[in-house]
Amino acid sequence: MAKDSSKNIPIGHTPKSSFHPVTIVLDMCQGAGRSLLDLADSIGRLGLFTGKVLAACVTPPLYLKHILRQFMNIGFYSLAVVGMTALFSGMVLALQSYTGFSRFNAEGAVASVVVLSITRELAPVLAGLMVAGRIGASIAAEIGTMRVTEQIDALTTLSVNPIKYLVVPRVMAGVIMMPILVLIADIIGVMGGYLVGVHVLGFSASGYITQTWDFVEPIDVISGLVKAGVFGFIVTLLGCYNGYNSGRGAQGVGAATTNAVVSASILILIFNYFLTQAFFS
Amino acid sequence: MSGDTAKIVMKDVHKSFGSKHVLNGIDLTVERGTSMVIIGGSGTGKSVALKCILGLIHADSGSILVDGVETMGMSDRERNAMMGKFGMLFQGGALFDSLPVWHNVAFGLIHGQGMSLKQARDIAVDKLKSVGLGSQVANLFPAELSGGMQKRVSLARAIATEPEIIFFDEPTTGLDPIMADVINNLIVECVKNLGATALTITHDMASVRKIADHVSMIYEGKMIWTGGVDRLDDSGNPYVDQFIHGRAQGPITKHAHMA
Ligand SMILES: Nc1ncnc2c1ncn2[C@@H]1O[C@H](COP(=O)(O)OP(=O)(O)O)[C@@H](O)[C@H]1O
Numbered sequence A: 001m002a003k004d005s006s007k008n009i010p011i012g013h014t015p016k017s018s019f020h021p022v023t024i025v026l027d028m029c030q031g032a033g034r035s036l037l038d039l040a041d042s043i044g045r046l047g048l049f050t051g052k053v054l055a056a057c058v059t060p061p062l063y064l065k066h067i068l069r070q071f072m073n074i075g076f077y078s079l080a081v082v083g084m085t086a087l088f089s090g091m092v093l094a095l096q097s098y099t100g101f102s103r104f105n106a107e108g109a110v111a112s113v114v115v116l117s118i119t120r121e122l123a124p125v126l127a128g129l130m131v132a133g134r135i136g137a138s139i140a141a142e143i144g145t146m147r148v149t150e151q152i153d154a155l156t157t158l159s160v161n162p163i164k165y166l167v168v169p170r171v172m173a174g175v176i177m178m179p180i181l182v183l184i185a186d187i188i189g190v191m192g193g194y195l196v197g198v199h200v201l202g203f204s205a206s207g208y209i210t211q212t213w214d215f216v217e218p219i220d221v222i223s224g225l226v227k228a229g230v231f232g233f234i235v236t237l238l239g240c241y242n243g244y245n246s247g248r249g250a251q252g253v254g255a256a257t258t259n260a261v262v263s264a265s266i267l268i269l270i271f272n273y274f275l276t277q278a279f280f281s
Numbered sequence B: 001m002s003g004d005t006a007k008i009v010m011k012d013v014h015k016s017f018g019s020k021h022v023l024n025g026i027d028l029t030v031e032r033g034t035s036m037v038i039i040g041g042s043g044t045g046k047s048v049a050l051k052c053i054l055g056l057i058h059a060d061s062g063s064i065l066v067d068g069v070e071t072m073g074m075s076d077r078e079r080n081a082m083m084g085k086f087g088m089l090f091q092g093g094a095l096f097d098s099l100p101v102w103h104n105v106a107f108g109l110i111h112g113q114g115m116s117l118k119q120a121r122d123i124a125v126d127k128l129k130s131v132g133l134g135s136q137v138a139n140l141f142p143a144e145l146s147g148g149m150q151k152r153v154s155l156a157r158a159i160a161t162e163p164e165i166i167f168f169d170e171p172t173t174g175l176d177p178i179m180a181d182v183i184n185n186l187i188v189e190c191v192k193n194l195g196a197t198a199l200t201i202t203h204d205m206a207s208v209r210k211i212a213d214h215v216s217m218i219y220e221g222k223m224i225w226t227g228g229v230d231r232l233d234d235s236g237n238p239y240v241d242q243f244i245h246g247r248a249q250g251p252i253t254k255h256a257h258m259a
């Protein structure tokens, strides 16, 4: 019965209530195709935007005062949240690796595990995610509000390039301040491990420090700082991009903010994998 | 100087957002040194038409000439070079809320023309005075002002660089009648004394009669009537008649308003 009646249903014109297997598969293909096209479209537009931003970075005028203000915003004001994250990550890492390694009588490796995990992975990734939440969201909300209230249009009519005036200072500050933040996070994270190692787990202070220095190589720190620069670029670029292309009204700004944080966080995790691969394999 | 080319010419300009046709073949000519006023119901695409001329919204098709030069498909660089000719009062004010009032007004002078802060500030305070705002307002932030005051600051910003072409999007909406008249005089002065070309959107018929040389009425994405302001009362166009007298009954139906 079902087979017969399906002959009369033209493909692509099926009512939603139809559950014929062929139409379900076709619907799925159509849906997948559309989201693939949407994805290609947004990657293209993001690429175009990135090109404009990079070009604007190297042509005058640069708004120095704005760049400095963003240095403060992105660097200084993120210090507390990034520092706390690093401190407790270092502490829990020491605790966790101690309980794990003591089963194999390898407690001595705690210091090296802490320093390598912090510098290579945890400091850059966690700092990146925290800054995505703190800075990426606020950039998207601020620029999105300017879009919705026509302030970006007003900039253009006053002969000021909004990309140069709004986007370039934020992206530059992201790329430059993130490595500095992560370097500080490295130090605080290792200090957290040290505090737990010496005061909770009973390592000797000098032994812990020697172990740390023996194991850490320049590349461990440098790879983390390069990652930090890339993550800073991702967070600020996506914050600006989503704000700049914000939809209309408060709802548009809300969606832009969410997108900025979610897309930056996912891209950070993806880029982290490939950067690790590039550095250590 | 090509004295006889019109300042702005729009020919058959179309613009849709998705499936919604907002501009349906706009034709409009604004002569140099004159004041054109566009009237029409809300949501009929008046602001969109202005933004198409400025290039803030890209029209789908048609032709837009400024000083005889085609602007459709202009590069960003060419458009930016042309922007110096324009001043725009946005319907919502669009003041920069992170900057004090004087810096808002001086913005185009500082960043567009590279003027020193001190000099630009003096001019800004002057312009604020001409829109009826005292110097104590200069150091406040836009959020500290009433809606009507914000509008006037925005107006001061639009005229601060003394542009050749000034767009006023509902300049008197939200102002009391006396202040509205101050603004009307200011617009007339820009055209008469500075020789600017003005294109104004308004619903305020007193304002139309005061500032317009020519009036154009937009309806369903087209200009349905254009003529001298003296012909407004005997336009012979039932749409115009209904609009200028503000009657609920007439050819303009509620349904068309919603569309
Ligand atoms: N950026 C935009 N995206 C989608 N629709 C828009 C946009 N700008 C304006 N519109 C729509 O175009 C129509 C005309 O708007 P507008 O020109 O602002 O009207 P008005 O004549 O009152 O100035 C409205 O229905 C509005 O919703």
Ligand SMILES: [Mg+2]
Residues within 6 Å of the ligand: B046, B047, B048, B091, B169
């Ligand atoms: Mg409008």
